[in-house]
Amino acid sequence: MKKLEVLVIGAGIGGLSAAIALSRKGHSVTAIERDPSWSVYGVGIIQQSNVIRAMDQLGMLDSFLDAACGFDAVEIFTPDGTKVARVPTPRLVEGRPANVGIGRRALQKVLGDSAKGLGTELRLGVTAETIEDDGAKVHVTFSDGSTGIYDAVIGADGVYSQTRAMVLPEAEKPEFTGQAVWRYNFPRAEGLDALQVYNGPTGVGLVPMSEEVMYMYVTTPEPDNPRYPTQGIAAAMRAKLANCSPQIRELGEQITDDDGVVYRPLEGMLIRGAWSKGRVGLLGDAVHATTPHLGQGAGMAIEDAIVLAEELERHDDVEAALLAYRERRFERCRYIVESSLAICHGQLGKGPPVDNHKATAEMFAVVAQPI
Numbered sequence: 001m002k003k004l005e006v007l008v009i010g011a012g013i014g015g016l017s018a019a020i021a022l023s024r025k026g027h028s029v030t031a032i033e034r035d036p037s038w039s040v041y042g043v044g045i046i047q048q049s050n051v052i053r054a055m056d057q058l059g060m061l062d063s064f065l066d067a068a069c070g071f072d073a074v075e076i077f078t079p080d081g082t083k084v085a086r087v088p089t090p091r092l093v094e095g096r097p098a099n100v101g102i103g104r105r106a107l108q109k110v111l112g113d114s115a116k117g118l119g120t121e122l123r124l125g126v127t128a129e130t131i132e133d134d135g136a137k138v139h140v141t142f143s144d145g146s147t148g149i150y151d152a153v154i155g156a157d158g159v160y161s162q163t164r165a166m167v168l169p170e171a172e173k174p175e176f177t178g179q180a181v182w183r184y185n186f187p188r189a190e191g192l193d194a195l196q197v198y199n200g201p202t203g204v205g206l207v208p209m210s211e212e213v214m215y216m217y218v219t220t221p222e223p224d225n226p227r228y229p230t231q232g233i234a235a236a237m238r239a240k241l242a243n244c245s246p247q248i249r250e251l252g253e254q255i256t257d258d259d260g261v262v263y264r265p266l267e268g269m270l271i272r273g274a275w276s277k278g279r280v281g282l283l284g285d286a287v288h289a290t291t292p293h294l295g296q297g298a299g300m301a302i303e304d305a306i307v308l309a310e311e312l313e314r315h316d317d318v319e320a321a322l323l324a325y326r327e328r329r330f331e332r333c334r335y336i337v338e339s340s341l342a343i344c345h346g347q348l349g350k351g352p353p354v355d356n357h358k359a360t361a362e363m364f365a366v367v368a369q370p371i
Contacts, residue, residue, distance in 0.1 A: 003027055004151035004312065007140060008120075009128055009163050011038065014284030014301030015156035016111035020058050021309035023118035030148065031115065034157075036125030038112075040104045041262045043183040044215040046195060046207055046295040047107075048099045050367040053092040054302045060114045061096065067106040069208045070097025071194050076357045079200030081245025085357045086194065089364050099195065101207040101214070128153075131166055133278040152318045153280045154308065156301070159267055161286035167277040174267040174289055177344050180222040181292060182237045183262040184255050188214040195295075199356055202240060203293075203347055204248050216251065217292065221348055225265055233261045266291045266344065270337045275330075276322035283308060288333040293343035294363045296336045303371045304329055328371070335366055 004027045008015045011033035019029045047055075047068070055064040076085040089098040116122060127143040131153060138150045155163025159174045188208055198204040203219040220240045228236050234255050241252040255261070271287040284301030291297075308325045315321035343359060345351035 002316075004318070005149070006030070007032070007128075007138070007148060007150045007153045009153065009155045010034075010157035010161075010286075011112070011122060011124075012040075012156065012158065012284075013107065013111065013298045014305060015154075016108070016115050017054075017058065017302045017305035018154050018156055018283060018308060019115040019120040020060065020111065020118060021305045022312070023115065023120055024059060025309050025313050027309075027312070029115075029119070030121045030123065030150075032123045032126040032128065032142070034125070034127045038108075038124050040108050041183075042103065042105055042260075043185055043262050044101050044103050044207055044209040044213075045107060045298060046099065046101055048295055048299060048367065049090055049092045049364065050296075050371070051299045051302055052096055052098070052100070054299070054306055054371075056093050056096075057306055058114070058302075060110065061093065063110050063114065064102075064107075065096065065100065067110050068100035068102035069210050070100050071208055072098045073194040074360050075194045075196045076360070077196060077198040077245065079198065079243075079245060081198070081247050087357060087361055087364075090368050092368060101195070101209040103209055103213070127162065128166075131163070131280060133280055135278065138279050151279065152312070152322075155280065155282045155286050156284050156305075157286060159269060159285040159289040161282065163280065164271075164282055164286050167280045168271070168274065168282070171271050171273065172269055174269040176225050177266045177268055177291060177341065178221060178223050178348050178350065179219055179291070179344050180225075180263060180265045182218040182220065182240065183215055184237065184260055185209070185213055185215045186251065186254055188212055189251075197356055197360075198245060198248060200244065201347060202244055204241070204244055219266070219293070219344070219347065222265065228263055230258050232258065233263060234258045237261050237263075268337060268341050268344075270334060275326040276319070279318045279322075281308065281322040281325065288337050290337045291340045291344045293340040294336060294359070296340070296363065296367065299367065300333050300336055303332075307371055332366070332371070336363070339363065
């Protein structure tokens with residue numbers, strides 16, 4: 001494949017990973033981001049063994065690990081707080097941790113610095129207003145009145161992807177699951193050396209992010225998809241822990257800062273048909289938005305980016321490369337979306353309960369396979 005001019009729409013985890021992967025293959029990349037302040041909320045994210053390997057493939061493992069906190073196991077607890085399993089997680093890069101917790105702002109900085117250092121042009125506060133593929137090039141008009149001509153356009157603009165709506169208007173839409181997730185940062189508990197997962201109708205996880213900080217995520221049934229005002233949301237989150245284990249309730253007493261609570265309804269989606277049209281392709285949440293129950297949403301987007309860059313290198317035709325990328329990625333992403341949703345539905349009583357210990361071990365075996 002000759003060197004291409006590529007537009008990446010969306011400068012989140014997937015979009016920045018695509019910019020890095022494509023730039024490393026010698027392509028010229030412009031990335032646009034609708035948010036002029038390029039903000040990201042200040043809680044954390046789990047990145048598992050396949051992401052450690054992916055960061056190594058992207059040539060940025062050291063800077064990534066410097067900003068993160070490694071751990072090599074997942075501990076499973078019953079709703080009353082009894083630990084029932086410690087699941088060791090496989091290391092996929094020798095001498096490096098199997099998993100990390102990392103602050104989302106720290107992750108964005110690592111990815112953004114790498115993308116810009118490789119020559120990516122990052123334009124903030126800009127959207128693509130029209131995308132016209134004439135078969136040879138893609139002509140794009142932007143919200144600031146400028147225009148561009150590209151060999152390929154990649155939509156990495158999330159679950160409500162404007163790119164998807166423009167090029168695949170008949171594709172599946174995100175669906176609310178009936179559950180939401182709450183997140184909050186805490187001082188790291190002494191002895192926390194693993195992701196701790198507490199099962200129950202209210203699911204709770206504790207994730208180390210640094211030597212000093214951990215974050216808690218809480219999944220709760222929210223059948224009517226309510227919106228919680230910022231004022232009083234800390235008290236609302238504390239109340240959600242009323243039926244959890246004593247140690248989680250005690251920790252919950254520290255949830256006092258309304259501005260520190262991040263609340264998000266959980267939506268899922270899998271595009272079962274095409275992931276591209278002509279020279280315009282999609283990746284990450286734009287095609288396979290997963291609930292966080294297996295901690296693999298960002299991981300799938302980062303892997304997408306690597307595979308996309310590989311297929312563009314292998315093919316002389318952009319359209320063929322985008323089709324081959326989807327062929328390689330679909331089954332793995334389908335597994336993550338459906339398995340995560342099964343855990344969600346089990347917690348909500350919409351399906352059979354899922355054994356988290358078994359599901360977690362199986363997931364690690366699946367994502368350990370080559371991408």
